[in-house]
Amino acid sequence: MKKIRIGGGAGYSGDRIEPAVEIMKKGDIDYIIFECLAERTIALAQQQKLADPDKGFNDLLEYRMEKVLPICTEKKIKVITNMGAANPVSAARSVKDIAVRLGITGLKIAAVLGDDIYSVIDDYRDFKTLEYGNNLSELKGEFISANAYLGAEGIQEALQGGADIVITGRVTDPSLVIGPLLYEFGWSIDDYNMLGKGTLAGHLLECGAQLTGGYFAEPGYKDVPELWNVGFPIGEVYENGDITITKLAETGGKVTTGTVKEQILYEIHDPSNYMTPDVNADFSQITVKEIGHDRVLVTGATGREKSGYYKISIGYKDCYIVEAEISYGGPGALEKAKLAGDIVEKRIQHTDLSFQELKIDYIGVNSLFQTSASDLSEKGSGCNEVRLRVAGRTTLKEDGIMIGNEVEALYTNGPAGGGGVRINVNEIVSIASILIPVEDIETHVIFEEV
Amino acid sequence: MKLREIAHSRTGDKGNISNISLIVYNMDDYELVKEQITAIKVKEWFQNAVKGEVIRYEIPSLGALNFVMTNALGGGVTRSLSLDRHGKSLSSFLLEMDIQT
Known part of the structure; x- marks a missing residue:
């Protein structure tokens, strides 16, 4: 065969x-x-x-x-x-x-x-997105690509x-x-x-x-x-x-x-x-x-x-994500990291920073598998190193930067022994999808030769 | 006994949906796993992370179950605030479930 x-x-x-x-x-x-x-x-x-x-x-x-x-x-x-x-x-x-x-x-x-159907994506404004169920036109954020699978x-x-x-x-x-x-x-x-x-x-x-x-x-x-x-x-x-x-x-x-x-x-x-x-x-x-x-x-x-449908992926400018981390070590590492996390949360509130969502993790304890507050203390006791991670989704880049700064400020304003701050703020392109009839798309092939 | 002793697992992601396979090492254990590791139990196990429903598919010819968990990745791979945006590590957590033999 x-x-x-x-x-x-x-x-x-x-x-x-x-x-x-x-x-x-x-x-x-x-x-x-x-x-x-x-x-x-x-x-x-x-x-x-x-x-x-x-x-x-x-x-x-x-x-x-x-x-x-x-x-x-x-x-x-x-x-x-x-x-x-x-x-x-x-x-x-x-x-x-x-x-x-x-x-x-x-x-x-x-x-x-x-x-690539980016040039005609406006024809599909009334199509429902698979992710959110709303009309494509309701997505906030500039569209930057539209491609059929x-x-x-x-x-x-x-x-x-x-x-x-x-x-x-x-x-x-x-x-x-x-x-x-x-x-x-x-x-x-x-x-x-x-x-x-x-x-x-x-x-x-x-x-x-x-x-x-x-x-x-x-x-x-x-x-x-x-x-x-x-x-x-x-x-x-x-x-x-x-x-x-x-x-x-x-x-x-x-x-x-x-x-x-x-x-x-x-x-x-x-x-x-x-x-x-x-x-x-x-x-x-x-x-x-x-x-x-x-x-x-x-x-x-x-x-x-x-x-009989093609799935279309639309890339759009969605938001900014800031990720900022700092480590604490030795006995009581989790308690120090939790104090630092509380400080960052209160500072964000106090300074009126605007964000869509904020997430505080303790790497080494609960950053991969989400746990309840009581589980956190149980799992974290005895941890010799804990890394606080603050992640935030913001509409404006400036707010993301300021959230990162609050983590950096823990060096001089936070608990004892905090070290190893790393911060990054990235613009996030997200994806929404719609289905369109296959008749709408024509595939063709071009050749180069040597 | 932990599930890890009799089964292995792999996580995949699509948008905000996580799927976790659960595959027995020995085909004789399939019925046991099928009977005890239900969609309801898995939903409960992942309650802090999974906000949507959990659907279970059975693939007896592979000795496998496939759990599809919706609204499970903090808004989807591109915009999730999770450290592990893809949920790659969730399979290891699934294998920590208890199973009675």
């Missing part, structure tokens, strides 16, 4: 490149995907593009491509990536420039376009056009894998069972080392060998949609039914209805089986007809 081998080359926008290079060199792969676009990354990229029309793609695109392109040509590996972010056209040109500089010829680079069709078209490197903006993560599967196996775009299986393959491979022992180790319970050198995953996808997950033997990490199961359910809500623009996938009947060392067979995903 025909199969193709696909490597997972990145788990997030800034992920390591060496493990990706390693599976390209030694993993006998046909494709490598780089999934590098978190929910609001594209909004931030859009701001870069506004400042410079040639920018707005992943910061590490050039760094990665310089290392990857020579191996692509030598080993005949195709690259599928959403590193185009807000500017796939410039990203494709940039890759072409790198190829020219490296003396590479016979390379076709495609940019998949159509996801596209499906696999643009990627398939790029490959049919002969592309070796496919660069997209916003597409759903699994589509980075479904595109090659449609192209290689000739699956029909409405064969939803196969698309469900392809979605599972993409879902598994899009988080890099999270499939091979990363985000997994728990000493004494779930030990992972040589995690410092964790290898990236390789998925063998068969024409019938079965998937074998594996990794290079010489790298760290491991592939077991445990690592695979955790990743199957990662960021999934209803497992019987995982909705993408390609298919409504059903992961509720999946089985996993270890068929060798670091080899796990995954079968049983299915799918149903897709919803």
Whole structure:
């Protein structure tokens, strides 16, 4: 049975490149995907593009491509990536420039376009946001981006056009894998069972080392060998949609039914209805089986007809967040930190600082798992170090700065022995989403060649 | 006994929704976990953090439960004031629940 081998080359926008290079060199792969676009990354990229029309793609695109392109040509590996972010056209040109500089010829680079609907977002003012249920027009704050999560069709078209490197903006993560599967196996775009299986393959491979022992180790319970050198995953996808997950033997990490199961359910809500623009996938009947060392067979995903809507992510300027911290040590560390927290709260009240929400945590005691006041004293007694953390959401930057100053003022005005103040105030771009009919968007592909 | 002794877990985030998988090491323990670790109990366990509802999905073929907790991340990953905005560490807290064998 025909199969193709696909490597997972990145788990997030800034992920390591060496493990990706390693599976390209030694993993006998046909494709490598780089999934590098978190929910609001594209909004931030859009701001870069506004400042410079040639920018707005992943910061590490050039760094990665310089290392990857020579191996692509030598080993005949195709690259599928959403590193185009807000500017796939410039990203494709940039890759072409790198190829020219490296003396590479016979390379076709495609940019998949159509996801950016910022120029027409006003047409959707009456659409309800999925987050708040109100009209889009009621969102306060300037809109800075609007992108559709596209499906696999643009990627398939790029490959049919002969592309070796496919660069997209916003597409759903699994589509980075479904595109090659449609192209290689000739699956029909409405064969939803196969698309469900392809979605599972993409879902598994899009988080890099999270499939091979990363985000997994728990000493004494779930030990992972040589995690410092964790290898990236390789998925063998068969024409019938079965998937074998594996990794290079010489790298760290491991592939077991445990690592695979955790990743199957990662960021999934209803497992019987995982909705993408390609298919409504059903992961509720999946089985996993270890068929060798670091080899796990995954079968049983299915799918149903897709919803007919694209999800649009709108980035908007929302607020400022200040985070300010100071540490207390020795006996009574928690009591000193609590006194400091009380002081900051009273000072904010006293000086009439305006904020939307304020949060006071005691790092080492309750910053990760929220506890009640009585639990706090119980858990914190005997703590030899406690770090007070004050976080505030403000409408104005100035108020955020002033809240931070109140934490710094604890040096000279607060309890004994407070040290190590760090403060940052950041403008926050948030995301709201709407659903629009697929007919509203036209995907197209452009090519560069060297 | 703590849940940690018989099951493992991973947290994922989407907006203001956190999902936590709970996967038994040994398939024989699935019924036990399914019977005792209900959505109501999990909601109670996370009462200080989770402001919305908790829905539980069952995936017997994987020996797994998936808890979907709404309004759970302090307003969502982008604007949450939490130190751990994604709620990555919540899985470790889930495994601290007691289970009777």
